[in-house]
Amino acid sequence: MSITRIKPQHFAGVMALLIVAGFLLPHVANRGIVFLGGVVAINMVFGIAFNIAFQKAGILSFGNAMFFATGAYATGYMITQVPQIPFLLMIALSGLAGALLALITGLLALRRSSGVYFAVITLAVGELIHVLITKMDFLGRNDGMVGVFRPTLDFAVFQIDLSQGDSYYYFIILSCAVLISILWVLWSNRFGRALQTVKSDPMRADFLGTDINRKRLQALVLSGAATALAGALFAPWAQIVTPDLAHWSQSTMPLLFALLGGTAFFFGPVVGAVLFSVLEYNTRTLVGISDLMVGGLLLAVVLAVPGGVLGLLKSVIARKPAKSLVRKEKNP
Amino acid sequence: MTGELITIAFNALIWSMATFLIASGLTLVFGILHVLNFSHGGFFMIGAYVAYTVLEQFGATVPLWAYLMAAIVAAAAMGTAGAAVDQVVFRRLKNFEGVYVLIATYALLLVCDGFVKLVWGLNYHSVSPPESLLGVLFAGGAILPHFSIFVVLAGLLTFLVLEAVLNHTSVGRTLQAIAADPWMAQVLGINVSSVYRWTMIVGFALAGLAGGLLVANQSLSPDLAGIFILQAFGVVIVGGMGSIRGAFIAAILLGFVEAISATYLPSYPGVLFFATIAAVLILRPEGLLGRATT
Numbered sequence: 351m352s353i354t355r356i357k358p359q360h361f362a363g364v365m366a367l368l369i370v371a372g373f374l375l376p377h378v379a380n381r382g383i384v385f386l387g388g389v390v391a392i393n394m395v396f397g398i399a400f401n402i403a404f405q406k407a408g409i410l411s412f413g414n415a416m417f418f419a420t421g422a423y424a425t426g427y428m429i430t431q432v433p434q435i436p437f438l439l440m441i442a443l444s445g446l447a448g449a450l451l452a453l454i455t456g457l458l459a460l461r462r463s464s465g466v467y468f469a470v471i472t473l474a475v476g477e478l479i480h481v482l483i484t485k486m487d488f489l490g491r492n493d494g495m496v497g498v499f500r501p502t503l504d505f506a507v508f509q510i511d512l513s514q515g516d517s518y519y520y521f522i523i524l525s526c527a528v529l530i531s532i533l534w535v536l537w538s539n540r541f542g543r544a545l546q547t548v549k550s551d552p553m554r555a556d557f558l559g560t561d562i563n564r565k566r567l568q569a570l571v572l573s574g575a576a577t578a579l580a581g582a583l584f585a586p587w588a589q590i591v592t593p594d595l596a597h598w599s600q601s602t603m604p605l606l607f608a609l610l611g612g613t614a615f616f617f618g619p620v621v622g623a624v625l626f627s628v629l630e631y632n633t634r635t636l637v638g639i640s641d642l643m644v645g646g647l648l649l650a651v652v653l654a655v656p657g658g659v660l661g662l663l664k665s666v667i668a669r670k671p672a673k674s675l676v677r678k679e680k681n682p
Numbered sequence: 683m684t685g686e687l688i689t690i691a692f693n694a695l696i697w698s699m700a701t702f703l704i705a706s707g708l709t710l711v712f713g714i715l716h717v718l719n720f721s722h723g724g725f726f727m728i729g730a731y732v733a734y735t736v737l738e739q740f741g742a743t744v745p746l747w748a749y750l751m752a753a754i755v756a757a758a759a760m761g762t763a764g765a766a767v768d769q770v771v772f773r774r775l776k777n778f779e780g781v782y783v784l785i786a787t788y789a790l791l792l793v794c795d796g797f798v799k800l801v802w803g804l805n806y807h808s809v810s811p812p813e814s815l816l817g818v819l820f821a822g823g824a825i826l827p828h829f830s831i832f833v834v835l836a837g838l839l840t841f842l843v844l845e846a847v848l849n850h851t852s853v854g855r856t857l858q859a860i861a862a863d864p865w866m867a868q869v870l871g872i873n874v875s876s877v878y879r880w881t882m883i884v885g886f887a888l889a890g891l892a893g894g895l896l897v898a899n900q901s902l903s904p905d906l907a908g909i910f911i912l913q914a915f916g917v918v919i920v921g922g923m924g925s926i927r928g929a930f931i932a933a934i935l936l937g938f939v940e941a942i943s944a945t946y947l948p949s950y951p952g953v954l955f956f957a958t959i960a961a962v963l964i965l966r967p968e969g970l971l972g973r974a975t976t
Binding site: 410470648 | 780781790793797908950951959960963
C-alpha cells in the first residue's frame with residue numbers, strides 16, 4: 351500500500367465539492383439529517399487527525415477519544431462558565447489542551463514503546479481520563495455538561511449569532527474545511543514526507559539525521575490538537591457534553607473511518623466517515639444489527655480490502671488506461 | 683482493623699482470580715500466536731450468556747453440579763467458536779502487521795457485542811450462585827461468601843493446571859518451542875498450524891469457562907465484555923505478554939491495587955488501576971515477567 355498524493359488543484363476541487371454539498375444539505379434535508387451532516391464533517395477531521403499519525407508516522411492510538419473529549423469539555427466548560435472569552439479563542443485553547451495532553455502522553459509513552467504496546471498504553475491512559483471525567487464535579491461527573499449554547503462570533507465591526515437557524519452548521523462546515531486544508535498541507539509538505547520516512551524506514555531516517563522520536567512526537571501532538579479542535583466544534587453542536595465522548599469505543603471511530611475509506615489516502619477518512627454515517631443511520635433502529643454491521647464491515651475491510659473503498663476504486667481505475675485522479679508517489 | 687485487612691486481602695484475591703480466569707486464555711493466545719485478542723472479552727461474555735441459558739432450565743435454585751456443567755458447556759461452545767474464528771479470521775491474518783491484527787480482533791469484539799444484543803437482548807439478566815455455595819464464612823471479623831472462595835479456588839486451580847501443562851509435559855515444551863521460534867519448530871517437524879489451531883481452541887475455551895464460572899453475581903449485559911477485557915488486558919500487559927506466571931502475579935498485584943483503592947479511594951474507582959498500568963508500562967514496557975522483545 352503506497353501513499354497516494356493529490357495535486358493541489360485536485361485537492362481544491364474535492365474540497366469545493368464537499369463545501370458545496372455541505373451548504374446544500376440544509377436546503378434538501380430535514381433537521382435530523384442536517385445535524386448528522388455537521389457530525390459527519392466533524393468526524394472527517396477526527397478521522398484525518400487519526401490517520402495522519404497512523405498512516406504517516408505509524409502510530410496506532412486507541413485513545414484518540416481522550417483528545418476529542420478534552421476539546422469538547424474545554425469548550426463546554428468555557429461556554430458555560432466563562433462565556434466572555436471570544437468563541438474562536440475558546441476553540442484555539444481547546445486545541446491547545448488537546449496538544450498538551452498528546453505531548454504528555456507522547457513524552458511518557460512514545461519513546462519506550464511502539465505498535466501494539468503503544469496502542470494499549472493509549473487505551474489505558476484514555477480510560478484513565480474517562481474515569482477521571484466521570485469523577486470531576488466541575489465537569490458534571492457522569493451527567494456531563496448540559497446547556498452548552500452556541501455563542502456569538504464577535505468581529506468588532508459585525509457580529510454573527512451562531513444560535514440562529516443553521517448558522518452554527520455553516521460555521522462547522524467552514525471550520526472543518528479550514529482544518530482539513532491545514533491537515534492536507536501538513537500531510538503533503540516536507541513535514542508529512544519526513545514522517546513518511548520515519549515510518550517506512552526508521553533506521554535509515556535515523557542515519558540521515560532525522561530525530562525519529564521528535565518526529566513521532568510531533569505527529570502525535572498534531573493528531574491530538576486536531577482531534578481536540580474537532581471535539582471543540584462538536585460541543586456547541588450537540589449542546590451537551592457527556593463522558594461517553596471519552597469512552598474507548600469512541601477511540602475506535604476514527605480508526606474505522608480511516609480503514610473503511612482507505613488509510614493510504616488523505617481523503618480516506620472523509621469517505622469512511624460519510625459511508626459509516628449512512629450505514630449507521632439506516633440500521634439505527636435494529637438492536638444489535640448495527641454492532642454486527644460495524645464489526646463485520648471492519649473485519650471484511652481488514653481481511654479482504656485492506657486498501658479501503660478508495661483503494662478498491664483505485665485498483666479498478668488503474669486497470670483502465672484512462673487518466674486517474676490519484677497517482678502513485680514517485681520514489682525520490 | 684484485622685477484619686478490614688482480611689476483607690481487603692480477600693477482595694483483592696477475588697478480583698485477582700476472577701480476572702486471571704479471563705486473562706489466562708488471553709495470555710496463552712498471545713504467548714503462542716503473538717496476537718493480542720480484543721475479542722477475548724466478547725467470547726467470555728458469550729460464554730457467560732450460554733451458561734445463563736443453561737442454568738435458566740434449573741429455575742431459582744441451581745445445584746453445584748449443574749453450575750459446573752454449565753461452565754463446561756460454555757467452554758465447549760467457545761472452544762468450537764475458537765476453531766471457527768481461527769479458520770475464518772486468524773489464519774488469514776498471519777502475515778499482517780500487528781496493528782491490523784489488533785484492529786481485526788476489535789472488529790470481532792463488535793461482532794460479539796452485536797450477537798449478544800441480537801440473541802439475548804439489551805435487558806440485564808442475573809444468575810444466583812449454586813445453592814450449596816450461598817453461605818458465608820466468618821474469619822476474624824471479615825465475611826467471606828462461599829461463592830467467592832469458590833472463585834478464588836477455581837482461579838488457583840486454573841493457574842496450577844496451566845503451569846503444570848506448560849512446564850512439565852511434552853505438549854507444554856512443544857508450545858514453548860513454537861513460541862520461541864515457529865520457523866525452527868516447523869523445520870523440526872512440528873505441525874505448527876495445528877498447534878496454533880489448538881491454542882486458539884484452548885484459549886477461547888478458557889474464555890468460555892471463565893464466563894461460565896463467573897456468571898453468578900454478575901449483571902449480565904452487553905457491557906460485560908468491555909468491562910472485563912480492559913481488566914484482563916491490564917493483567918496480561920503488566921504481567922508481560924504471553925506469560926501465564928506473569929499474568930498470575932500481575933492479577934494479584936492489580937487485585938490489591940483495586941481492593942485498596944476501593945477501600946480508601948471509593949469515589950475514584952479505577953483511577954489507581956489505570957494509573958498503575960500506565961506506570962508499569964512506562965517504566966517497564968515489556969511487563970513484569972516479559973522478555974524485552976519488540
